Amino acid sequence: MISQYQESLLLSARTFHSGPMDSTYEDVLENLDSGIMLFDEEGVLSFANKQMYAILELQRHSILGCTMVHLLSHIQLSRFKKKQLLRGYRDLVCKVKPKYEFVDEYGRYWRVTLSAGEQMKGYSLITVKEISDYKLIEQTAYQNDSLAMLGKLSASIAHEIRNPLTAIRGFIQLLRPHLQQLGKEEYAKIILAEIDRANDIIHEFLNSSKPSVPQVGAIPVSALLKEIVLLTESEALMKGCQINLHPLQSEMIISVDVKQLKQVVLNMIRNAMEAIAEKADNDMGKIEVGARREGAEVRIYISDNGKGMDACTLDRLFNPFFTTKENGTGLGLSVSDRIIKDHGGCISVSSRINEGTRFVISLPLTH
Numbered sequence: 001m002i003s004q005y006q007e008s009l010l011l012s013a014r015t016f017h018s019g020p021m022d023s024t025y026e027d028v029l030e031n032l033d034s035g036i037m038l039f040d041e042e043g044v045l046s047f048a049n050k051q052m053y054a055i056l057e058l059q060r061h062s063i064l065g066c067t068m069v070h071l072l073s074h075i076q077l078s079r080f081k082k083k084q085l086l087r088g089y090r091d092l093v094c095k096v097k098p099k100y101e102f103v104d105e106y107g108r109y110w111r112v113t114l115s116a117g118e119q120m121k122g123y124s125l126i127t128v129k130e131i132s133d134y135k136l137i138e139q140t141a142y143q144n145d146s147l148a149m150l151g152k153l154s155a156s157i158a159h160e161i162r163n164p165l166t167a168i169r170g171f172i173q174l175l176r177p178h179l180q181q182l183g184k185e186e187y188a189k190i191i192l193a194e195i196d197r198a199n200d201i202i203h204e205f206l207n208s209s210k211p212s213v214p215q216v217g218a219i220p221v222s223a224l225l226k227e228i229v230l231l232t233e234s235e236a237l238m239k240g241c242q243i244n245l246h247p248l249q250s251e252m253i254i255s256v257d258v259k260q261l262k263q264v265v266l267n268m269i270r271n272a273m274e275a276i277a278e279k280a281d282n283d284m285g286k287i288e289v290g291a292r293r294e295g296a297e298v299r300i301y302i303s304d305n306g307k308g309m310d311a312c313t314l315d316r317l318f319n320p321f322f323t324t325k326e327n328g329t330g331l332g333l334s335v336s337d338r339i340i341k342d343h344g345g346c347i348s349v350s351s352r353i354n355e356g357t358r359f360v361i362s363l364p365l366t367h
Contacts, residue, residue, distance in 0.1 A: 034129040041122030043067050055110075055128055056081055080105050088112045092126075101131070103311075109135045142319070161202060169195050215259070218366055221252045221291045221298055228265050229289060232273075236287065239273050241304075246290030252298045253366045256343055264336040265289075268302045268359050271332070274325065275306025275357060297345075298365055303358035309351040317349060 026047075029036050035052030039045055045066045053060055058076055066074070068089060072082050084102050091100040092114040100112040109132045115125040169192065176188045229245045236243045269287060276285030283305065291300045309317070309324075316322045320334040340347050345363040 034127050037126040037128075039067075039124040039126070043124075045071075046123075052128065078105075088126075108132050139319075162199065165195050165198055215257045216255050217258060218253050218255050219258055221254055221300065222248045224254075224258065224261065225265070225289055225291065225300070228262055228269070232266065232269050236269075236273055236285075239277055239285070241273050241276050241285035241287055243269070243287045243289060246288065248291055250293060252291065252293055254298060254363050255366045256363065257339075260339045261343070264339050264361065265300070265302065267332045267336055272302060272304035272306060272357070275304055275308070277306075279305075279307045279354070293365070294362070296365055296367075297362050300361040300363070301358060302361075303356060305356040308353040308355050308357055310353055314349060314351060318347075 029047070030049045032049060032051060035055045036047070036049045037045060037052055038047040045063055048063060050060065053062075056063075056077060058074075062076065063071060063074065068085070071077065072085060074082075077085075084104075087102070088100040091097045092112065098113070101109065102112075103109055108130055111129050111131045113127045113129075115127070116123075172188055172191050172195075176185065179185050179188045225245060229243050233243050269289070272287045273285070276287070279285070286305050288301070288303045291298050293299075313324060318333050318337045320331060322334075337347055340361055340363070343363055345361060348360045348362070349357065351357040
């Protein structure tokens with residue numbers, strides 16, 4: 001039966017004469033928020049609603065009478081959509097999967113389902129529905145579950161790890177004069193630096209599981225950014241980067257926890273330095289920092305000309321534990337995202353491979 005259905009969908013196009021459809025049913029299908037395509041028993045498209053034409057970006061009634069083969073060679077259909085039609089056909093018909101999901105060229109998520117068989121009396125119904133909102137809820141739930149698990153984990157192990165680290169640090173400090181006499185003081189420096197790094201990782205775990213309540217105070221955006229750039233510009237120069245702070249067009253005041261917001265922006269600038277360091281060419285690294293007013297909000301941006309990120313990395317960027325760094329914890333951006341949301345704002349990011357990345361932090365202005 002499946003092979004017969006495949007053959008019917010792959011018939012060549014023929015002249016199509018639409019049979020009468022009950023106007024009530026047609027009105028219902030026309031006003032659904034999902035795209036609908038109905039193929040008859042010979043695999044010929046007999047109906048498509050306006051939402052389907054909008055999804056395919058085609059003119060009304062331009063594909064009636066087409067088979068799947070004819071659709072795949074339709075001159076007005078984009079190459080991307082032809083590719084998705086072919087993949088959907090392979091998954092739904094050839095592999096008999098219950099659904100096919102994909103992301104379109106605009107970043108929207110779609111789910112395609114097929115209804116066929118005896119209950120359809122030889123007809124085949126293809127439904128295409130946007131599921132971007134469901135995917136967002138799914139990702140948010142995953143992040144919340146991960147952070148809840150992280151809270152339990154970090155609370156139980158942080159104390160047990162910190163105690164021996166403190167003891168080791170103390171004994172290394174006592175041994176340091178003896179190592180100096182042996183000409184091995186660098187060993188003590190390395191051990192102390194690694195102990196401090198381990199403590200920093202524990203601190204990140206604790207912050208991500210139980211972020212402190214923001215201690216809110218009003219501060220000018222310009223003063224905040226100037227202070228952060230001063231803190232990082234020497235480190236940037238050592239790493240072959242140049243930080244440019246763009247002058248603000250007007251004074252903007254925000255009510256934030258200054259310490260937490262510094263943590264967020266510093267994290268993004270340091271990420272930019274690392275992205276520039278990993279870039280293949282020898283071009284001068286540039287980090288642009290600035291802010292602008294957008295209605296009742298301020299947009300703080302940090303952009304770089306580093307190695308950039310692909311779409312897969314961007315999708316998972318704020319997930320706890322996700323990292324592309326060899327020694328990363330995968331917590332920096334997830335903590336930053338939570339801090340900004342606690343302040344009533346949001347973070348957006350855009351990136352291109354070998355061109356760079358741009359983060360934008362949106363926060364409400366104080367009136």
